[in-house]
Amino acid sequence: NSFCTLLVVACAGATQQAPFKLWKEPEQFVQIPRFHTAVALLPSNTMAEDPQSLPPIQQNNGAPSGNDQDSQLDVMARRVLEEIATVGTGAEMPLDEYIRILAEYRHACELRENYKEAELVQHVLKHLRLEEETRHVKGLTEQQEAERRGLEDAHMMEFSNFNKIWNERIDAFEEHQLDAQAAMLERHSQELAAFRADMANGEHRRVKYSKDLLNLRSIQQTLAQQRNYADAQKVKLKGDKIEALEYEKISREKAEIYARKEAQILQRHRQELAALAKRMDRGKLELERARKKELEMLLQRYNNVRRGLEGQQNIIRSKTGQLLIKHANNVKTDNSGSHAIMMSMSSGAFGPGVRRRQFDVVPPGTAGSEFGGTRGSQQQRNAQSRESLPPV
Template sequence: MANVAFLDPMKNEPNLQTAQDVDDYINTLIQHQNACEKQGKYMEAEDARKRINELRKQLITKKKKELIINWQNQKDQAEKAHMEEYNQFNQFWDNKMVNFNEEAKQVEIELQNRQQNEYKQLQEELERTTPYKPKESSEILNLKKIEEHLAKQKNYVEAHTIQNKRAQLEEEELKLYSTQRILKIKTQLQQFEQRHLNELNALQQRIKAGQDELRKNRSIDLERLLQKYQNMKKDLEQREQMDILAFDGQFKTKGCSSQSTYKSVMMMAKK
């Protein structure tokens, strides 16, 4: 008898933190209740029975709380996994865009360097191949003949006059030709430069199209990623609601005894 009193769980109730703690203690009290019943300690058995009923109600509350916490943990884990995937997604596309832009910039620099070299080569070639003096005009050729004829006739004064006239005309024609030569080279270089500009613009348009395509694909992939998460989140929420409704439904039947309630809770806990 002394041993039973010493081991009386009613006087040594443990700290019941979890549903498992409550469940273990209920089992202990059931054993205590049965022992008291056999020993004729009916009031102690009644106290144990009442405490068991109270604890079974607490067990339902704790089980539901743990059920809700469990689903919240699942949602938190899903959110964490989604954020990790989202960060990886951004890192992947950021790197892809950076690599594309770096490669595009390198191609553009190489094109500009090539164009500069081609421009310089053409400029040097035009300077080298374009004569600095014009062809003698028919008027100058005619004055030369007259000058030579007068010189042969020993008419030096007239020959000198024609010579001066020819020299003045050559100077005027050279001045005009030099201006035209500069303009001709400049025009050819401008036309060449315009072709280079068109080539550069075409490259830049292709680069922009590539960037737009990357942004478009990123947007499409992001939409898929977010939709996948929304679907998963919705599925978890629906399953949580169904689980809670199923849990609550176990205890809404009229006439449901505390014993059957306890069994229902324990069966759901084992799922």
């Protein structure tokens, strides 16, 4: 009866959803929070005076026999139930070890024909296994969320690196464009300055006059030598008029020639600048097309990997739910759904624990045994095809 009381308290500690009341002595009670039951609240004859004096939970390293083994198992089971009653079933509790010890104790109760305690232990085991499965499902959810966050982080890192590389490439291209344009403008400026300097120097060159003007100058000099100054003056005035007209004509023609040459030079400079600008625009357009194409490939690769990851996670969640439902409805076995899930994952049927590619050879019968041969194989092939996508 004392041990049954401890079992009842352990059951309450494993299953209670709200605060409940336990009586330490008649007409006295205290409030107990969820998943916690103080050891001192139990009857004094059901446990040791000092909980620290109880032996720790031991592994199956030794092989005691007879009454010693039963006594040690009783103490270990009592210690497990006390810890469940006092501490609860938090995330830090070793549920696997608890389940193993209580399962052995339940079997011992069956051999002793103590079915009442076996039923209570079975009730505790049921809730411990539910807690274990809840932990597994929560861990699986957190793992899948971490995988999705990792994929998003990797994609954002790759996208940031992509933008950084292309920004540097575009900046280098634009800088090269500015350098080429500045070099061409400098060359044009030097060429035009040299032409104008040559044009200025040409104005001081000797002008070639007509034969008529040269003949008049010769007559002028002859008359002057003959001291016929009146006729020489008349010839000189006539020659000056002709020289002025010819000089004006020659200057105008020379200016027209220089203006035409300068216009040709400026036109050629404009054409060269236009050709350079066209080459720059074409190069920039090709660069933008290359960037757009590479960005589309990056986004397509990310979408493929994301869809593959989501498909694989959907398969894992579906298989997990099927196994949990299967083992919840199976009352003839002691195996929890989480244990079957881990065994199926380790066999390669599904799950993130096994990383395979399409070219890997899967031995027949190894995978899919938990779910059926043909259906499991098809789901393996689907998972393999999703896992074969290129990484981000």
